[in-house]
Each structure stands twice: as C-alpha cells, then as structure tokens.
Amino acid sequence: MQADIAAAHAMPMRLETEPARMTAAVLAARSQGRRVGFVPTMGALHAGHASLVEAAAKACDDVVVSIFVNPTQFAPHEDFARYPRPLAADLGLLERLGVRCAFTPPVEAVYPRGLAERIEVGGPAEPFEGVVRPGHFAGVATVVKRLFEIVPADAAFFGAKDWQQTLVVKRMVAACGIPIEIVVCPTVREADGLAMSSRNAYLSPADRARAVALPEGLAAAAACWEAGADVAVAEQALREALDARGIACDYAAIVDPESLGPLADPRGPAVAVVAGRLGATRLIDNRPLPVRRVVDRAAG
Numbered sequence: 001m002q003a004d005i006a007a008a009h010a011m012p013m014r015l016e017t018e019p020a021r022m023t024a025a026v027l028a029a030r031s032q033g034r035r036v037g038f039v040p041t042m043g044a045l046h047a048g049h050a051s052l053v054e055a056a057a058k059a060c061d062d063v064v065v066s067i068f069v070n071p072t073q074f075a076p077h078e079d080f081a082r083y084p085r086p087l088a089a090d091l092g093l094l095e096r097l098g099v100r101c102a103f104t105p106p107v108e109a110v111y112p113r114g115l116a117e118r119i120e121v122g123g124p125a126e127p128f129e130g131v132v133r134p135g136h137f138a139g140v141a142t143v144v145k146r147l148f149e150i151v152p153a154d155a156a157f158f159g160a161k162d163w164q165q166t167l168v169v170k171r172m173v174a175a176c177g178i179p180i181e182i183v184v185c186p187t188v189r190e191a192d193g194l195a196m197s198s199r200n201a202y203l204s205p206a207d208r209a210r211a212v213a214l215p216e217g218l219a220a221a222a223a224c225w226e227a228g229a230d231v232a233v234a235e236q237a238l239r240e241a242l243d244a245r246g247i248a249c250d251y252a253a254i255v256d257p258e259s260l261g262p263l264a265d266p267r268g269p270a271v272a273v274v275a276g277r278l279g280a281t282r283l284i285d286n287r288p289l290p291v292r293r294v295v296d297r298a299a300g
Ligand code: PAF
Pocket: 040, 041, 042, 068, 070, 073, 140, 143, 144, 162, 165
C-alpha cells in the first residue's frame, strides 16, 4: 500500500471534466484490483479536506477528488455566487497530496436533465439545517447520488463536521442501493477549536474571534453532559456560550446521533449540534457525546 501511495505521488494528477471518461477511469482502476477512494468537495480546500484525502489515501490505492460548487444545495438568497472558487490553489494542494484524479465538471455535465431533479431523503434531513435551509439536503442528496454514479468508487470520505450531511448521505446510499462505503472522518479544528470550514474565510477578524463560541459552547455542553446534567441544562450551557459572544443561535440541541431526534435514553450516546450567525455568515458545528453512566436529576 505504501508503495502504491508513493507511486501515486510520482504520477502527475489527472484533470477530468467529462463524466463518461471519469467513470471509465474509475472502473478501469477497479478492474485492475485497485481500491478507489472518493472525496467529494465544493473546493476552497483547507486542512479538513486534506485530512479526508489523507484518510482516503491510507485506505485506498487511488484517490479521486471532485470540486463542484453545487447550485442545487444553495437557496436563492444564499452564497452560491460568492462561494470561494480558488481552483488553481485547490489543484496545487491536491497534486501535493498525491491525488490521482481531480474531477471538475461543468454544471451541465452533472445535471444533464436540468436542475429540477431532486431526491428527498426525509428522516435526518428534516430537523436543524433542514428547517433553516429548506431544500438544502435535497440538493446535497441529489448531487452526491449523481457524483457516485460518475465516480463509482469503493469508498467515499466525508467530514464529521457536517454531521447531519453524513446521515443524509448514508440514508440516500441505503435507499438507492449504491454499493459504496461511507467513511466519516473526525472534524479538523483551528488551534482555538473553531472547526475548519470554507466559510470561515468570510469572517471579519472580530467575527473570527467571536466564532470560538461554538467550540466553547460544545465543550461547556460536554462538561454538563459528563457531570450527568439533564439534557436541557447542557443545551442551555451551549446556547449561553453563543449569547455571551453576541452570536445569534439558529439551534443548540443534544439529540440522538443517528436519527437526530430526542434521546430515547438520557444516558446517550448523543450528539450536540449547534448553528450560529455572525453577520451574514452561518457556522455549524457538533460534538459527539459518549454514553454516560449516571444522570443526575439534581444537576438539572
Ligand atoms: O460538504 C460539501 O462540501 C458538499 O455538501 C458536498 C458533499 C461536496 C456536496 O456538494
């Protein structure tokens, strides 16, 4: 495996924009017994994406990365037009990471039948981001299904930072019977704990300093959780951390990590999810919470 990765580093990265050629290349590699890993992205790559590529390179012989800013997952008032598109820098990073192929299709290649086609996932797509961004997860599920048709890899790698998205993708894959392994990799954070996100680039220096409230709030909620506090108390600690830094809270909740519904067992496991708005920028984050042995009603 090490030798294969080293060989991939020595090979120039292939640039592909055409779906049929992309599919043929993946099928050819797999027919030679090579395991292919796929990292779908919207570009503006950062250390979080690099960690997905590295995980794919460890587990697979060849890594394909797509860069496609998907119009169908943005509402008309959202940031599709101004979403960062530093393509040359992205390709340079992928080349340095030893990626075998970068797939950068035009919109009409991904959506040959137009943008109206939609896959509704239901279940974990409904709460939280599903409420704040109606239609967002239909756009994600639709594009990821299409990308999985074009890049029929053995495994696809997603970041746990977008926890709800990983559940949506897993549900879409199960419902559509797509034979691909979904690998969820840990969130990569800045030194102060802020989760890496392409949207962090939108933050002014003052908002960037305030954004640390999200990981701080998650840490406060986790401390309450570990001390055995009621879910409502831990959720309040999360909300207060955002309030303390003047961040408008879209949601702050502790829920079942698979369904995103209320906890059937107050001992967990659970996930704390949070979204806040700093000016025009929305940030989301989450923190998995382990099973706890005691629940101290008095702490509530
Ligand atoms: O997480 C993202 O970057 C996007 O939602 C994805 C999965 C590439 C689909 O456009």
